[in-house]
Amino acid sequence: MRRRPLLLTGALVVLTGCSSAVLQPLTLFGAPGIGDPYYPGDGNGGYDVERYDLDIAYDPADDVLTGVATITATTTGARLSGFSLDLVGLDVSAVEVDGTPVEVTREGDELVVDPGQVVVDGDFAVRVEYSGVPEPVEDGPGQSGVVPTPDGVLVVGQPDVAATWFPVNDHPRDAAAVQLAVTVPEGLVAVSNGTLVERGEPVDGQRTWTWRTDEPMAPYLLTLAVGDYELTEREVDGVTYRDAVSRRLSERLAGNARTALDRQPEVVDFLAELFGSPYPFTECGAIVTDSPLGFALETQTRPIYARDFFGSADGAELVVVHELAHQWTGDDLRLDRWRDIWLNEGFATYAEWAWTEAQGGETVADQLAAVLDTDADDEFWTPAIGDPGPATEDLFGEAVYVRGAATLAALREEVGDDAFTDLLSRWTTGRAGQAVTTDEFTGLAAEVAGTDLTDFFDGWLGAGKPT
Numbered sequence: 176m177r178r179r180p181l182l183l184t185g186a187l188v189v190l191t192g193c194s195s196a197v198l199q200p201l202t203l204f205g206a207p208g209i210g211d212p213y214y215p216g217d218g219n220g221g222y223d224v225e226r227y228d229l230d231i232a233y234d235p236a237d238d239v240l241t242g243v244a245t246i247t248a249t250t251t252g253a254r255l256s257g258f259s260l261d262l263v264g265l266d267v268s269a270v271e272v273d274g275t276p277v278e279v280t281r282e283g284d285e286l287v288v289d290p291g292q293v294v295v296d297g298d299f300a301v302r303v304e305y306s307g308v309p310e311p312v313e314d315g316p317g318q319s320g321v322v323p324t325p326d327g328v329l330v331v332g333q334p335d336v337a338a339t340w341f342p343v344n345d346h347p348r349d350a351a352a353v354q355l356a357v358t359v360p361e362g363l364v365a366v367s368n369g370t371l372v373e374r375g376e377p378v379d380g381q382r383t384w385t386w387r388t389d390e391p392m393a394p395y396l397l398t399l400a401v402g403d404y405e406l407t408e409r410e411v412d413g414v415t416y417r418d419a420v421s422r423r424l425s426e427r428l429a430g431n432a433r434t435a436l437d438r439q440p441e442v443v444d445f446l447a448e449l450f451g452s453p454y455p456f457t458e459c460g461a462i463v464t465d466s467p468l469g470f471a472l473e474t475q476t477r478p479i480y481a482r483d484f485f486g487s488a489d490g491a492e493l494v495v496v497h498e499l500a501h502q503w504t505g506d507d508l509r510l511d512r513w514r515d516i517w518l519n520e521g522f523a524t525y526a527e528w529a530w531t532e533a534q535g536g537e538t539v540a541d542q543l544a545a546v547l548d549t550d551a552d553d554e555f556w557t558p559a560i561g562d563p564g565p566a567t568e569d570l571f572g573e574a575v576y577v578r579g580a581a582t583l584a585a586l587r588e589e590v591g592d593d594a595f596t597d598l599l600s601r602w603t604t605g606r607a608g609q610a611v612t613t614d615e616f617t618g619l620a621a622e623v624a625g626t627d628l629t630d631f632f633d634g635w636l637g638a639g640k641p642t
């Protein structure tokens with residue numbers, strides 16, 4: 176039920192009905208951060224988003240994005256007299272809360288609905304009109320975020336990207352359904368997550384593409400690729416695979432990419448068996464971009480791949496295994512706080528090892544042995560992978576990926592194949608669709624194994640080589 180906002184004349188109202196001295200529930204201002212120590216400004220307190228309806232136009236000629244975002248949310252505790260959304264740059268021209276125009280202020284990367292104008296309690300909707308040229312995110316040697324390309328634009332990044340293109344509760348703890356309608360010049364293809372609801376007819380040289388994801392999705396996993404793409408579609412075992420491969424790729428790269436992508440249903444079957452739970456979504460597929468991106472990303476149902484992963488035909492499917500594994504661990508199960516990133520990257524890398532072994536290549540045991548061969552003085556052992564630090568190069572450092580995978584391989588040896596298989600299945604099934612923490616995983620592992628694993632996990636997830 177949608178409640179009308181209560182219009183207030185004063186600022187914070189805590190007491191009403193003075194004659195009978197009835198104490199009303201406290202009215203609060205939603206915190207400007209969700210409470211993740213790695214990124215204190217990310218996300219916001221006081222509410223939970225159910226759904227984003229984004230209606231945007233992107234003009235590749237001047238890189239201007241024009242948008243209307245409608246955010247449907249629910250307060251999580253006290254009713255709110257004001258709250259924040261995350262938004263980096265961009266000009267806001269109008270904001271309404273449940274149809275009531277409100278004044279906002281910009282404080283750093285927060286879009287603040289100032290207290291004293293509305294009170295929201297339970298379900299509410301915020302509508303934001305905005306426009307501007309999004310600021311790219313400096314990301315190691317390159318850029319991520321909203322990045323213009325010769326033929327259009329690519330939106331991809333982790334952890335920071337969402338707030339650079341729409342007002343958002345920008346933290347994976349608050350996942351939401353998304354509908355994205357994007358209007359671009361009619362000759363271009365616009366690809367995003369989930370299902371293609373509509374490819375509109377051209378109007379005045381523009382076409383609107385509407386994409387929809389019903390399963391909750393962490394905001395950073397929302398992607399958009401606009402450009403000269405070949406979009407193909409096929410259905411296998413009830414899952415629709417939509418692949419967008421840039422037409423700007425060389426024949427060789429495009430061929431290697433298509434060969435790897437053709438194996439997606441086989442990879443999905445393999446991973447469902449490995450994780451002991453079915454593929455979490457009904458849509459799948461890939462975006463292979465021609466732009467110089469230094470990484471791939473597990474954008475929900477439709478990972479993005481940099482072209483350079485497909486330089487050789489040999490092993491080109493490994494990155495596909497990695498990103499599709501993230502659909503279980505990273506996307507369906509998502510992080511409650513960024514320090515637990517090994518729950519994403521360690522699991523996806525372990526899936527690569529398991530795939531390699533199943534293909535008759537190096538065994539998981541050999542990969543683990545190679546890790547354990549690394550000298551204890553090597554800086555590979557320096558970070559605590561259970562708390563690697565917020566810098567992108569640490570969050571996505573080799574230690575998190577490889578030692579994360581080795582932690583799982585060692586755990587399998589510690590608890591035995593049966594308990595390990597049972598653990599992965601209970602983890603991905605029991606926590607499906609939820610935000611998870613390391614403690615929840617280690618607790619479940621101890622429960623399934625029926626033994627205390629404190630020293631084991633302290634050794635593997637802490638700093639230094641485990642003894």
Ligand code: ARG
Pocket residue numbers: 314315319332333334470471472473497498501523567571
């Ligand atoms: N999660 C991505 C992967 O599967 C890596 C993302 C790297 N992110 C970045 N901003 N450089 O490997």
Ligand code: ZN
Pocket residue numbers: 497501519520523
């Ligand atoms: Zn990964």
